[in-house]
Amino acid sequence: MTRRLLLLGALSILASACDRAPRLDTRTFELRHRNGEDVAPILSPYVFGDRPGAPGQMSHRGNVLTVRETPDNLGKIERVLALYDRPTPSVRLNFRIIRADGAAARDPAIADVEAALRNLFRFTGYSLLAEAVVGGMERSETMQSVSGTGGPYHLFASIHDVRGSTDSGTVAVFVRLGLPGGGAVIETTVNLRAGQTAILGNAQLAGPRGTLILTVKPELVLN
Numbered sequence: 738m739t740r741r742l743l744l745l746g747a748l749s750i751l752a753s754a755c756d757r758a759p760r761l762d763t764r765t766f767e768l769r770h771r772n773g774e775d776v777a778p779i780l781s782p783y784v785f786g787d788r789p790g791a792p793g794q795m796s797h798r799g800n801v802l803t804v805r806e807t808p809d810n811l812g813k814i815e816r817v818l819a820l821y822d823r824p825t826p827s828v829r830l831n832f833r834i835i836r837a838d839g840a841a842a843r844d845p846a847i848a849d850v851e852a853a854l855r856n857l858f859r860f861t862g863y864s865l866l867a868e869a870v871v872g873g874m875e876r877s878e879t880m881q882s883v884s885g886t887g888g889p890y891h892l893f894a895s896i897h898d899v900r901g902s903t904d905s906g907t908v909a910v911f912v913r914l915g916l917p918g919g920g921a922v923i924e925t926t927v928n929l930r931a932g933q934t935a936i937l938g939n940a941q942l943a944g945p946r947g948t949l950i951l952t953v954k955p956e957l958v959l960n
Contacts, residue, residue, distance in 0.1 A: 759807045767801055770825065771800070773797020785810075833867075833953075835850075838864065844862075857936060858950075892913075912937055
């Protein structure tokens with residue numbers, strides 16, 4: 738009798754656990770601008786593979802993503818994909834190489850950043866040595882030789898991550914500025930907001946070049 742009661746109790750607990758397990762649905766999402774490998778890490782917080790009794794599942798092949806989850810989580814995934822499955826804009830990086838020196842005259846070519854330079858540094862004057870515009874897509878690299886006073890300068894840029902679009906977007910880039918016959922004089926990885934000019938760094942050099950300052954203004958362009 739006792740054994741029978743224990744068995745009935747175990748079956749009752751199992752049935753109760755099954756009743757409490759959430760209902761899962763399966764949906765297939767066809768991505769238009771991304772592939773499954775890119776978005777899977779973004780969606781993983783909404784797929785509970787370790788849920789007792791009803792584990793969530795996600796698989797992808799190319800631009801097709803299949804998810805088995807609760808209706809509520811499938812709705813969240815749909816909303817996340819609406820934010821991320823968008824055309825990836827191309828990136829245009831507007832670089833300026835500026836010399837900090839003793840000249841008191843103001844250079845109109847850098848009027849938009851001169852106030853910021855004077856807040857950061859204590860040089861008497863600033864003048865534009867060279868400028869360059871380079872472009873690329875997410876996960877692309879570019880190298881350009883830039884002519885100008887004291888040049889040529891070697892400019893390398895690697896675009897790591899692009900988020901959002903136009904003025905509301907951001908881009909992560911690695912930038913290296915080098916001189917002929919020498920190594921990098923300025924090297925940095927930075928997250929930039931589209932449409933805003935950033936001062937990437939400065940380097941004090943021997944000879945007539947003096948101190949160089951590198952700035953960049955990124956733009957995101959939808960093709």
